[in-house]
Amino acid sequence: MFRRVPAVPVALCVCLVLASAACEGGVEGTPGGSGVRDPYFPKAGNGGYDVTHYALTLDYAPGSRRLTGRAVVTARATQRLSALNLDLDGMEVRSVTVDGTAARWNRTGQELTVRPAGELGEGATFRVTVRYEGTPVTVTDPDGSEEGWLPTADGALALGEPVGSMAWFPGNHHPSDKAAYDLTVTVPRGLAAVSNGEPAGERTEGGRTTYTWRTAEPMPSHAATLVIGRYEIRRGRTPDGLPVHSAVHPGQADASRAVLARLPEVMAWARDTFGPYPFSSTGAIVAPADAAEYALETQNRPVFPGAPDLPLLVHELAHQWYGNSVTPTSWRDMWLNEGFATYAEWLWEEEHGGDSAERTFDALYADEDVFAFPPAKPPTAADVSGRPVYDRGAMVLHRIRQIVGDTAFRRLLRGWAAEHRHGNAHTGEFTDYVERRAPGHDLSGVWEDWLYGDGRPDLP
């Protein structure tokens, strides 16, 4: 994620409603949890199962802003389940089935609690089908930024970090549960609908066009996107043969032409710097400038509100390695996304005639805001996208580089991406990894002072 202008924090009442955990009907299993104990978003995600696949069939009418959806969530039970929760904010649920049999359900806040007719055994694979419709909501985060479903003049834009995806499909909306996706969306003829993964079909009938997108590699739900509007579609290949699918809103076509022409060059640089690209296609989505307040590293093709500059393109493409492939275990580990993507910008600058990373580090050291809190311990949910997570997170990486040297540091960057490719990782795993792979260096001060410590650490 990258926000050009720091958002003004607004006071928000975060009302936490405990979902009913009562076990009814005499089944033996226990209900899955209504959250996964994320330190900042306790209701995000759900316990007791692991989603392997989402099949979303959507129909959107931009005029009325009405979305009709069917979500088929395929998951594996990690305990005996009498009930399970999905996260869904807004929308009206019409029906829920589990493995084809009608299930009882109720809603409390963002929790859709589903009670299957019979217990689900531990290890069992099951399918929950939810039919729903309504006008999707825009979610306002604790830091005041807007996500979820963002209507635009000719369509809509769906952005999910951290918890916006629950506005447009029911799911296990926490980064710790990644899954494959198939998305089919029907829109009025003349509009494009672009998502993650690769296109898998397009059919026009009776004035409406249906687009299908397939994401085979695991994706955290906050990196899922859907843009609908009068986009121009650009297809090509990188010199490596990687498919490029980009979508550019016509109003941004001229402004984005030069920067998008450099996407293959950025991808080649990123491959050399971070290791093999983790996904099967790349690209960019350039939305109208007023469509969102920030760019987001949506998987395969990041979304930009208006034409990005080159550092921003570098930042969001770097997130494909750090964020989408190596995904934080919880929102506390956000610096593992943003510190790396920010450091990618520093490295790009350093290698393309700009400031050295050392110089960028020195300039930031003088900036008090960067030290407002430790990057691995944001004080509240409103701080997970705060400046220390980005800049001080990148400074942590630079301190490691200063200590272990350039060659070992490069190896760490690539190795970390390889070690947790298509997985999840938390900060403790990162510090362990660095200590294991760069033996003989004392990094304890970096962890204590730069990663977890309050205030501005002394320079060595």
Ligand SMILES: [Zn+2]
């Ligand atoms: Zn970012």
